Amino acid sequence: MDIFEGIKTRRSIRKFSSEEVSAEAIANILEAGRWAPSGKNNQPWKFMVLAKEKKDALAEFTKYSFLVKGANKLILIFLDKDISYHYQKDLLAIGAAIENMLLCIHSLGLGACWMGEIRNQGSDIIKALGLGENLEFEAALALGKPSLISGQGRRKDLKDLIIDG
Amino acid sequence: MDIFEGIKTRRSIRKFSSEEVSAEAIANILEAGRWAPSGKNNQPWKFMVLAKEKKDALAEFTKYSFLVKGANKLILIFLDKDISYHYQKDLLAIGAAIENMLLCIHSLGLGACWMGEIRNQGSDIIKALGLGENLEFEAALALGKPSLISGQGRRKDLKDLIIDG
Numbered sequence: 001m002d003i004f005e006g007i008k009t010r011r012s013i014r015k016f017s018s019e020e021v022s023a024e025a026i027a028n029i030l031e032a033g034r035w036a037p038s039g040k041n042n043q044p045w046k047f048m049v050l051a052k053e054k055k056d057a058l059a060e061f062t063k064y065s066f067l068v069k070g071a072n073k074l075i076l077i078f079l080d081k082d083i084s085y086h087y088q089k090d091l092l093a094i095g096a097a098i099e100n101m102l103l104c105i106h107s108l109g110l111g112a113c114w115m116g117e118i119r120n121q122g123s124d125i126i127k128a129l130g131l132g133e134n135l136e137f138e139a140a141l142a143l144g145k146p147s148l149i150s151g152q153g154r155r156k157d158l159k160d161l162i163i164d165g
Numbered sequence: 166m167d168i169f170e171g172i173k174t175r176r177s178i179r180k181f182s183s184e185e186v187s188a189e190a191i192a193n194i195l196e197a198g199r200w201a202p203s204g205k206n207n208q209p210w211k212f213m214v215l216a217k218e219k220k221d222a223l224a225e226f227t228k229y230s231f232l233v234k235g236a237n238k239l240i241l242i243f244l245d246k247d248i249s250y251h252y253q254k255d256l257l258a259i260g261a262a263i264e265n266m267l268l269c270i271h272s273l274g275l276g277a278c279w280m281g282e283i284r285n286q287g288s289d290i291i292k293a294l295g296l297g298e299n300l301e302f303e304a305a306l307a308l309g310k311p312s313l314i315s316g317q318g319r320r321k322d323l324k325d326l327i328i329d330g
Contacts, residue, residue, distance in 0.1 A: 002166065003269060004193065004197060006168045007201075008200050010200075031173075034326060037264070039281040046328050047327055048327070076330075088284075095264070096261065096267075098261060099202070100172050100264060102261075103172070104169060107167075161210060164213075165215040165216070165219055
């Protein structure tokens, strides 16, 4: 899929079929995240892929539990504070890694929803998963084969985003 | 250009020819940024494109002044705090918008360097440009036609990025 087309046609997917997301697809998606740029090339991200019961156990940490349960896989994205060199720049880099993954997911004919509200329960999730305090939970991607593409993709006009130089 | 190929072959570009970046290319790049996802679809970003003297005037705010002067255009990316709903999530979204722009730039046969160090002088840059206090400066993209592609694109092994789920 062409880059520009992919950027413009990607939508948040919130309804998934029961179709399995293959290990090959997961490897491609993580590989796309891996190639994101970062400040000083510090690559401050960590990824975790959950399926089945381990995935469903996270449903209690969000009011969008239907997304967790309905997805075939959940990809969790963390900042590794041990590798961080500048908090804000690291978050920008992690946003770039997430977008790479979302674009790759879309190009594979799969769909995802970037879950944000669940981030508010990040500390509890880290404890529940038994992970180290070096990690900060940033986002979850609910992932699967789309069964419904409903997002309208409304965006502000470009003129409202530009400051005249 | 294919999405996955673009993600893997994009490199930071630090040497540019004197070739002009067209207004059409700029419009495409900003359009790619516009389509990034954001929490609650709040689209908290603002973009500013600088050329010639206005661009060069920013060289004093970074130790990488050669990038500012050598680039044909500079794209500045800001967080609009008036639109912000959650600082960290907004930064993640802006990182996604930046990556969309970088991928679009690469697919157009152009190149860019995501400048991070210049962010440390963000407040001074906002003052120098006469911009409002609602803006937080996040990044500059030095943009032009590549004359040298030198980045090696080293990345950590995927196994070092994955937490077993």
